[in-house]
Amino acid sequence: MSELYRLQKSMMSFLLEKDDAIQTDIVSTAEVSAKVRLDIYGAGYGYRLIDALSENYPSVHTLLGDDDFYTMSYAYMKAHPSHHFSLRYFGSHLEEFLAKKYSDVPVLAEMARFEWAQRKAFDSNNTAPISMESLQQIPIENWGQLQFDFHPSVSRINFEWNTPQLWAAIDEQLDPIPPEKLDYPLGWVVWRKELLNYYRSLDVDEAWALDSAMQSGNFEGLCEGVCEWVDAEHAPARIAGFLSQWIEDGLLTGLTY
Known part of the structure; x- marks a missing residue:
């Protein structure tokens, strides 16, 4: 030594x-x-x-x-x-420390999760997002096996409290709002586009679809799964709408099939 x-x-x-x-x-x-x-x-x-x-x-x-x-x-x-x-x-x-030591105030652990997701998004690698033209170039016969690459900044979170609203009020120095538990967990996505962080809430079917797509689910599987919320006839259009939104947001960086 x-x-x-x-x-x-x-x-x-x-x-x-x-x-x-x-x-x-x-x-x-x-x-x-x-x-x-x-x-x-x-x-x-x-x-x-x-x-x-x-x-x-x-x-x-x-x-x-x-x-x-x-x-x-x-x-x-x-x-x-x-x-x-x-x-x-x-x-x-x-987050895990607060969840254990401050279990009587669960919004603290949720806030830590939200702020850490934003920190990770800000520090993530720069990867160019794809455009709608990339999606339009996929041959129709390959759509079923289409899989998706996501920007390194993307995080999917479920909140049981009004955590993002609390964060926004604090960040923007607005009048304080009280923590409120939701009737059911609400899905959110956090990401960075260019130099700015973004976050938005998700409908339950989009939250499921995003989770599945981030775990290597393909277009065919997404269409089958979303039938829990829409009929089979409208499932492809629903998933295509999600893809369009993800591209607009800058969540997708690549397509494979």
């Missing part, structure tokens, strides 16, 4: 596990002891992680309030310490 690696490993043990063995490698001064210097650095490290959570989850922060958010953040840091050189991934487990 190199000396540099030993120091790095010892410092991470201090930050993540409060192991003070690194203290012997820190120089004390007349004004500040090695312990105080480490404590200052350790506190700054914790504050930076809290800042990273707040940057990725501003609406979770707003819903909890400052004091409860800081308390939650420290508990999250202990349960899910950062092991990556980038803070980008530090909040990746927040």
Whole structure:
């Protein structure tokens, strides 16, 4: 083990596990002891992680309030310490953490899921969407086996609360609205088009079709499945309408058959 690696490993043990063995490698001064210097650095490290959570989850922060958010953040840091050189991934487990530790406030986990989907959409790779011309060029005999490639930014989410409306009110600094549980879960899709994130709600049949298409379902299978909501005569037109909307939104990046 190199000396540099030993120091790095010892410092991470201090930050993540409060192991003070690194203290012997820190120089004390007349004004500040090695312990105080480490404590200052350790506190700054914790504050930076809290800042990273707040940057990725501003609406979770707003819903909890400052004091409860800081308390939650420290508990999250202990349960899910950062092991990556980038803070980008530090909040990746927040939804499951909130679902377990704050199960009495389920809208918090939903908000974390929504904000993380937006973060993923913003950070996703740039891939050119297809146009309607691409769809029109498919030979009629190949439509049944037609499958779809989706933009890396696309996420499908079901919400049991008015989570997107809560987020919009917070993001746009509107008058606060209360969390409300829906009569039944509502499907949503989140994606990025060019440099902007978008999201919209889905009718139940479109939510099913989008889920199926994202799991390699083909056009024939989509038409069969959507017959749960429309008759067989109108199923192809219904799916074709979904495809047209997905292309307009920029969700599709490729077609295979």
